[in-house]
Amino acid sequence: MINLKDPTLFRTENYINGKWVGGSGRHIEVLNPANGTLLAKTVDGNADDACDAVEAAATAFKTWSKVPAKERATYLRRWCELILENADDLGMLMTAEQGKPLAEAIGEVNYGAGFIEFYAEECKRVMGDIIPTVANDRRLQVYKQPVGVVGCITPWNFPNAMITRKAAPAMAAGCTVVIKPDAGTPLSALALCELAERAGIPAGVINVVVGSDAQAIGEVLTQHKKISKFTFTGSTAVGKILMAQCASTVKKVSLELGGNAPFIVFDDADIEEAVTHCVSTKFRNCGQTCVCTNRIFVHEAVAAEFTAKLQHSIAALKVADGFEEGAEIGPLINTQALEKMDALMADALDKGAKVLLGGARHKLGQSFFQPTLLNNISDSMRLANEEIFGPIAAVQTFTTEGEVVEKANATEYGLAAYFFTRDIGRVMRVSEDLEYGIVCSNSGVFSTEVAPFGGWKQSGIGSEGGKEGIADFYETKFHSLGGV
Ligand code: NAP
Numbered sequence: 347m348i349n350l351k352d353p354t355l356f357r358t359e360n361y362i363n364g365k366w367v368g369g370s371g372r373h374i375e376v377l378n379p380a381n382g383t384l385l386a387k388t389v390d391g392n393a394d395d396a397c398d399a400v401e402a403a404a405t406a407f408k409t410w411s412k413v414p415a416k417e418r419a420t421y422l423r424r425w426c427e428l429i430l431e432n433a434d435d436l437g438m439l440m441t442a443e444q445g446k447p448l449a450e451a452i453g454e455v456n457y458g459a460g461f462i463e464f465y466a467e468e469c470k471r472v473m474g475d476i477i478p479t480v481a482n483d484r485r486l487q488v489y490k491q492p493v494g495v496v497g498c499i500t501p502w503n504f505p506n507a508m509i510t511r512k513a514a515p516a517m518a519a520g521c522t523v524v525i526k527p528d529a530g531t532p533l534s535a536l537a538l539c540e541l542a543e544r545a546g547i548p549a550g551v552i553n554v555v556v557g558s559d560a561q562a563i564g565e566v567l568t569q570h571k572k573i574s575k576f577t578f579t580g581s582t583a584v585g586k587i588l589m590a591q592c593a594s595t596v597k598k599v600s601l602e603l604g605g606n607a608p609f610i611v612f613d614d615a616d617i618e619e620a621v622t623h624c625v626s627t628k629f630r631n632c633g634q635t636c637v638c639t640n641r642i643f644v645h646e647a648v649a650a651e652f653t654a655k656l657q658h659s660i661a662a663l664k665v666a667d668g669f670e671e672g673a674e675i676g677p678l679i680n681t682q683a684l685e686k687m688d689a690l691m692a693d694a695l696d697k698g699a700k701v702l703l704g705g706a707r708h709k710l711g712q713s714f715f716q717p718t719l720l721n722n723i724s725d726s727m728r729l730a731n732e733e734i735f736g737p738i739a740a741v742q743t744f745t746t747e748g749e750v751v752e753k754a755n756a757t758e759y760g761l762a763a764y765f766f767t768r769d770i771g772r773v774m775r776v777s778e779d780l781e782y783g784i785v786c787s788n789s790g791v792f793s794t795e796v797a798p799f800g801g802w803k804q805s806g807i808g809s810e811g812g813k814e815g816i817a818d819f820y821e822t823k824f825h826s827l828g829g830v
Contacts, residue, residue, distance in 0.1 A: 347385075348385065348438050348439060348442045349438070350435045350438060350439070351432075351434065351435055352432060352435055354540065355432060355435050355436070355439065355537040355540055355541075356386070356439070356533065356537070357533070357536035357537060357539065357540050358386050358387065358388040358389060358533075358536065359388070359389050359536075360389050360391045360395055360399075360553075360554060360555050360556055361536060361539035361540075361543075361552070361553060361554045362395065362398050362399045362402055362553050362554075362555065363398070363399070363402035363405075363406075363549050363550045363553065364402075364543065364548070364549025364550060365549070367389070367395065367398075368389055370390070370392065372389075372390040373387040373388065373389065373390055374387065374388045374389070374390045374529050374532070374556065374557075374558050375387055376388060376443055376530070376531075376532060376533060377530075378442050378443065378445075379443075379444070379445040379676075379677045379678065379679050379680060379712065379713050380445055380667040380668060380669075380676060380677045380712060380714075381667070381712055382712055385442050385443060385533070386443075386533060388532050388533070388536070388556050389556060390556070390557055390558050390559075391555040391556050391557035391563065392557055392559060392562060392563070393559070393562040393563060393565065393566050395555045395557065395563075396524065396526070396555045396557075396562075396563045396566035396567060396570075397566055397570065399524040399553035399554075399555050400495060400497075400524055400566065400567075400570045400572050400573060401572070402549070402550040402553055403495040403522040403523065403524050403550055403551075403553055403572075404494075404495050404522075404572040405550055406522045406548060406549065406550025406551050407492075407494055407495055407520075407521065407522045407550075409548070410517075410520060410521075410522055410548060410550075410551050411491075411492045411520040411521070412520075413520070415469045415470050415472070415518070415520070416470060418466075418469060418517065418518055418520065419466040419467065419469060419470060419518065420466075421517075421545055421546060421547050422462050422463075422465065422466035422514065422517060422518055422545075423462075423463065423466045424545040424546065425462055425541060425542050425545035425547060426459045426462040426463045426466065427545075428541040428544055428545055429455065429458070429459045429462070429510075429538070429541055430455075430456065430459050432537075432541065433452050433455045433456060433459075434452065435537070436451075436452075436455045436506060436534065436537055436538075437451035437452035437454075437455050438451075438669075439533045439534050439537055440454065440455070440505055440506060440531075440533075440534050441668040441669055441676075442533070442669075443505065443530065443531045443532075443533050443534065444502060444503070444505055444530075444531050444534075444679070445632070445668055445676040445677045445678070445679060445713075446631050446632070446668055446676050447666075447668040447673040447674060447675075447676055448668055448669055448673070450630070450631065450668075451668065454504055454506050454507050455506055455507075457507050457793065457795070458504075458506040458507035458509070458510040458511070459510065460794070460795035461507070461510045461511045461514040461515070461795045461810075461811070461815075462510055462514040463795070464514070464795040464796060464811075465514040465515045465517075465518035465519075465815070465816055466514075466518060468515075468518065468813065468816050469515075469518035469519060469520075469816065472490050472519070472816065472817075472820065473490070474487060474488045474489045474490050475487070475488040476488075482830070483828060483829060483830050484826060484827060484828050484830060485826075485827040485830055486824070486825075486826055486827075487824075487825040487827065488822060488823065488824055488825070489822075489823040489825060490820040490821070490822060490823075491520075491820060491821050491823055492519045492520030492521045492819060492820060492821075493519070493521055493574045493575045493598060493818075493819055493820060493821050494521060494522075494572075494573070494574030494575065495521065495522050495523070495524065495572055495573045495574060495575075496512070496516045496521045496522070496523045496524070496573070496574070496575045496576070496577060496819065497523075497524050497526075497566075497567030497568065497570070497573045497575070497576045497577070497597075498512045498513065498516075498523055498524065498525040498526070498567075498576075498577050498578070499525075499526045499560075499564060499567060499576075499577075499578045499579070499580065499588070500512070500525065500526070500527050500528065500535070500578075500579050500580075501528050501579050501580045501581075502528035502530045502531040502679055503631060503634045503635055503636075503679070504579075504635070505527065505528070505531035505533075505534035505535060506534045506535075506538065508579045508602075509525055509527065509534075509535055509538060510538070511579075511795075511799075511810045511811065511815070512525075512577050512579075512810065513525065513538075513552060515810075515815050515816040515819055516575075516577075516819045517547070517551060517552065518816060518819075519816055519819035519820055521574075521575070521819050522550060522551045522552070522553075523551070523552050523553065524553045524554075524555065524567060524573070525552070525553065525554045525555070526554075526555050526556070526557065526560065526563045526564070526567060527554065527556060529556065529557065529558045529560065530679065530680070532554075532556040535554050535556070536554060536556070538554075539552060539554050564587075564588060564591070565591060568588050568591035568592045568597070569591055569592075569594055569595060570595075571595055573595075573597060574597060574598065575597055575598040575599070575600070575818070575819065576588065576592050576597045576598070576599050576600075577599075577600040577601075577808075577818075578599075578600070578601050578602070578603075579601075579602040579603075579636075580602075580603065581603065581604050582603040582604040582758075582759070582804050582805070585601045585603045585806070588601075589601060589807075598818060599807060599808075600806075600807055600808035600810070600818055601801075601806040601807045601808065602636070602799075602800065602801065602805075602806045602808075602810060603636070603759075603761075603801060603804060603805050603806045604636060604733045604759060604761070604804075604805060605636040605637055605638070605640065605733060605759050605761030605762055605801065605805055606640045606641065606731070606732070606733055606757045606759040606761075607627070607637055607638060607639050607640050607641070607761065607762045607763055607764065607782075608639075608640070608641045608642075608643060608750075608753070608754035608763050608764070608765075608780075609624055609627060609628070609639040609641070609642045609643070609763075609764045609765070609790075610643045610644075610744075610750055610754060610763075610764065610765035610766065610776070611624075611642075611643070611644040611645060611648060611652055611765075611766050612645050612747070612765070612766060612767035612769070612772065613645040613647040613648050614767055614768045614769055615645075615648065615766035615767055615768065616766065616768065616788070617648060617651055617652055617655060618655070619766065619788065619789075620652065620766040621652065621655045621656050621659055622659070623764065623766075623789060623790030623791070624639060624642060624656060624739070624790070625656070625659045625660060625663070626790050626791075627639040627764060627790035628642075628737075628739045629660070629663060629674070629675055629717060629737055629739075631676075632675050632676055632677065632678055632715075632736065632737050633734060633735060633736045633737040633738065634678065634679060634683070634735050634736065636733075636761055636762075636801075636805075637761060637762035637784065637793075638734075638735070639739070639764060639790075640729075640733060640734055641730060641740065641742065641753075641754070642739060642740060642741045642742065643742050643743070643744050643750050643753060643754065644741055644742070644743055644744070645743070645744060645745070645750075646743045646744065646745055649741070649743045652741075653702065653719075653721060653741050656719060656739065656741070657702050657703050657719050660703055660704075660717045660718075660719050660739065661703055661717075663675050663717050665708055665710065665714060665716070665717065666710070667710075675717055675737060676714075677710075677712055677713040677714045678713040678714070678715055678736055679713065680713055681713055683713060683735065683736060684707065684713045684715060686735070686736065687707075687715045687736045687737075687738060688707070689728075690728050690729045690732075690734060690736075690738060691705055691706070691718070691738070693727060693728045693729070694720060694723070694727045694728070694729055694740070697724055697726055697727050698722055698724060699720045699721070699722050699723055699724075699727065699740070700720060700721050700722040701718070701719075701720055702719040702720065702721060703716075703717065703718060703719040704716030704717050704718030704719065704737075704738075705718050705720070715736060715737055715738075716737070717737045717739075718737060718738040718739065719739050719740075719741070720738065720739070720740045720741065721740070721741045721742075723740045723741065723742045727740075730742070731757070733759070747772065747775070747776065751776060751779045751780065754780060755779075755780065755781045757803075758803055758804040759801070759803060759804055759805045760781050760782045760783060760801055760802030760803035760804070760805045761782060761783055761784060761800075761801035761802075761805035761806070762782060762783070762784040762785075762786065762792075763780045763782040763784070763785050763786070764785075764786045764787075764789075764790055765777075765780075765785075765786075765787055765788075766787070766788055767787070767788070773787050773788075781802055781803065782801075782802060783798075783799070783800045783801045783802045783805065783806070783809070784799060784800075794811065795811050795812075796811065796812055797811055797812045798810070798811050798812040798813075798814040798815065799811045799812075799815075800814070
């Protein structure tokens with residue numbers, strides 16, 4: 347059991363039309379990835395539940411969309427305050443169901459609340475236009491109006507923030523939402539609904555349907571005629587399927603998909619800083635984030651120094667159950683993720699990679715894997731091309747700026763990229779030449795609700811965060827007024 351200060355945040359039913367709904371009697375078992383223990387049996391919702399939620403959201407849209415932005419902002423601010431007041435409990439739920447260290451989980455709760463705070467403010471500043479007329483008896487106006495009901499599907503690696511990053515701008519804009527969280531991490535999503543209810547957010551404005559049949563629920567959210575926009579965070583492979591499904595009703599689509607982030611260290615870099623940020627970007631959430639460092643490119647002149655210091659820092663990381671004091675690396679999400687690490691290691695070793703640290707399952711068992719450092723990496727290895735999504739750092743070397751930029755761009759992904767150099771001219775050249783939606787120089791820290799987060803190429807469509815993150819939840823209407 348999870349020892350919450352407020353046990354009523356522990357919800358296991360769907361939240362539809364402002365009510366907790368039990369469903370058909372089938373259940374999903376939510377397991378703790380650190381030890382396999384059963385945390386909860388939640389309802390196992392289905393396509394009918396998703397349809398009920400869409401109908402509720404469509405009805406609620408009629409009134410919510412007419413509530414003045416300033417009033418919607420008041421509801422959202424109250425929701426944000428309740429989330430912050432309950433951050434410790436929300437963090438506990440997340441660590442239990444997802445595995446990330448508790449401090450990291452509470453950090454995500456605060457980050458997630460930031461989107462609600464930001465969009466409560468931003469929705470008051472979404473303006474239309476008055477266009478200089480082309481005829482004296484006409485006036486030309488442009489309105490921004492909420493798009494309608496929004497379908498959302500979210501992943502397990504950020505069970506809180508990936509929901510608020512979608513729901514907050516949507517609700518702030520006057521839309522209503524139906525969310526399907528990952529079946530492995532539903533408790534964080536349901537607790538957010540409990541707090542939305544306490545904040546007085548009207549019935550039907552936010553709905554959550556938990557279910558193991560993602561395909562069936564996904565078909566409702568991508569094809570239902572009463573849904574106007576669909577937004578997804580998850581893998582590129584699933585994103586492509588869902589985008590195709592949305593075509594049948596021409597929904598507006600936003601996608602936040604996979605990444606393959608390069609981390610480039612030039613020969614004039616501050617090596618200590620580069621090592622610190624390489625560790626934080628590579629090993630955050632046990633390597634399971636879409637913006638995790640995936641390919642490390644180090645200039646040959648500093649490769650020996652950088653790799654030795656990186657090895658030292660990785661060796662100091664504390665691997666433990668996320669609830670243990672000082673834990674820095676928790677478990678992988680499940681045994682399939684562990685098996686993927688085994689397969690990536692076998693492929694890399696077969697093709698000549700050298701293990702400097704780790705390389706195998708961790709003695710803690712369950713789905714723990716050792717923080718790992720490899721070098722002698724070649725282009726043909728799977729981990730030089732695929733999203734690793736685990737605690738394996740793989741170092742390659744390069745000689746020239748042109749060569750490394752070309753290698754960094756040689757991927758179908760384009761989400762986040764990192765590089766370290768003290769040369770200001772190179773900072774400008776490389777930041778312009780990297781084909782990524784987020785480019786981070788001389789730091790690995792960038793996530794904030796006030797700036798746009800989104801991928802190029804097959805990493806996605808659209809942005810979340812910043813003023814861009816609310817724009818897609820509005821339709822543009824041109825009103826041509828005659829007879830003046
Ligand atoms: P995933 O397998 O694509 O799952 C994501 C969500 O889609 C889950 O809720 C899943 O449900 C659902 N889903 C799976 N198949 C579906 C289908 N056929 N129809 C409808 N829904 C379906 O991704 P994941 O492994 O959970 O998440 C990791 C991926 O997300 C990585 O690639 C990561 O890079 C990406 N990600 C991207 C961002 C970003 O902002 N760009 C942020 C975080 C994560 P169930 O699991 O319940 O079946």
